[in-house]
Amino acid sequence: MLTIKNLQAKIGDKEILKGINLKVKAGEVHAIMGPNGSGKSTLASVLSGREEYEVTGGEVDFEGKNLLELEPEERAREGIFMAFQYPVEIPGVSTINFMKTALNQIREHRGQPPLDAVSFLQLMKEKMKLVQIDQSLLNRSLNEGFSGGEKKRNEIFQMAMLEPKLSILDETDSGLDIDALRIVANGVNALRSKNNATIVVTHYQRLLDYIVPDFVHVLYKGRIVKSGGKELALELEAKGYDWIKTEAALAE
């Protein structure tokens, strides 16, 4: 589904990604872990098309398309979804209106007719249950005055509505208490299928107790320095990141 080859990116003059290689197949869950400043969020941002980052080398193929050539909205329409670490508050735009516009633009791209009001509401009600989000929240301005947990649940709600092929969860666990974490994780798990894939970007192992990954990759100084199964995450939790740093230093 997704093939990243030697991806390099910088912001301003600062090189952040220094050659990332990663392959994600349908049905898989990949966790990207690593210490602060290792480039995890940059990777998520580059994949979703954030303009501040300049790609200086490498390739990203998504379902046969050159992802790096696509505008953010085109990536979304092709099936990429990023759950933001810090979802933006947008006064005056309700989540419902926003989702209706987004869903119908994606449907148009897929050659489907727009959803009528009744079907849209039906779909929305169904997906709301998944993340235990209340309609009154969705009537309000997008994320405005939402608690941290509500914002993250709203992200997963949007993900459920748009049914992406590849979801990228950028530090979705940050700022969540254990109950909210469980709700968010349950939502993500319910949406997992053999046809879609998930990249979980996280600093802590905690989230991976709930969203169990097939592969764990450790990002350090802009490169993936170690890959393994879910047990790698447990090892990191027990030993911290220092041994990774030492190993990486020795390899250099």
Place this chain on the structure above:
Amino acid sequence: MSVTSASPLSKDALVALPATATDAWTEQRAKARQALLKNGLPAARSEEYRFTPVLRSLEKKFSPRQLAGYTEGTSLPALDAHLIPGFDAYRLVFINGTFDATRSTDLSGIPGITIQPLFNAKPMLNLADVEADAFTALNTGFGTHGLAIEVAPGTRLAKPLLVWHGQKSDSPAAFHTRLQIKLGAASEATLVEKFDTEGSGDVFHTFVEEIEVGEQAKLQYCKIQNDAGQVTQIANTVIRQADSSRIDTFTFTFDGKLVRNNFQIVIDGENCESHFFGLYLVKGNTLVDNHTVVDHKKPNSFSNEMYKGVMDGQSKGVFNGKIFVRPHAQKTNAFQSNRNILLSDTATVNTKPQLEIWADDVKCSHGCTSGQLDEEAMFYLQSRGISKSAARAMLLYAFAGEVIQPLFDETLKHYIDQLVSQKLH
């Protein structure tokens, strides 16, 4: 004659203004003419018109004589195209500066309201100061068409008053219209003013309105300036509020060449509540200038002002918001905000709050911002599959929505909504 006074509309040149009419307003007109000759029209150095070169806009097109009133090239604008669909109102129509009774609603049978030609009788109100603004002076000296509207105490008008200023000209034209409105104690009225100009000619329009809102009276006011033509419009509005009155005003400016709104609220009563909203959404070479004054003269009143601007192309926005809290006006709450979004590198805005507070037990705040669209919000919307243009329209619509949502009439709100979304796409 020095080089600096070479303008065909310089102070010296204004002696060529015609004599003022001899009628019920003779005294006021003579004073106004004197004020004009003494003060001249605001030149580039004028502090009040610093960012609004109105003289430059007029001097190439008009002689002093024409400035006083000139309608030779005018024709009839399309009325129906400019009406607000489904908006049921008492209609008062001005065509090219002349009140048109045949196109207006006959209000003679409606209880509680009287309407008279303004200049048939001595002024009912004296709120607009000919010394304060040259265009008030010009209007007072040379205006020939206006209405005096009185709403009797306790009357609640069944329908809104819609005052439509339609104008069309393919050559220079100038006219001056005026309203005086008196809302009796505990009366309620809605006033909608709509300005539409057609044609390719330079049109100069001054408009003066003086409104007195009696004790416990309520005024809902909405001005829609959407002049497609080359209009230079200077509007002077003065609203005086008596005890326990309430006003809600909305000023929407969507088009025109140069639009200046001098909007002055005199809170001359206690326990008043006043809300002022404004939206200017312009592009091309339009210049829109809102100069507002909120003058708290008595204690215990509340005012809240929120003006927003969206400017594209080479348009210019100007906002100047004065708040006065006089020494006796204790326990005043006065708030003001002006926020602007610039969509192009060539659009500009000048915004200036001016608070003068002489009382010590008051709550006042002001804030102004100007910037581009929030890129983080744009990215968020795009990352969900929404096109750049749709995302932009959504954000701007939300920005403008804050000053449209409080509008008091659903039909009107729908109309403004549609105008705004047309302008945004």
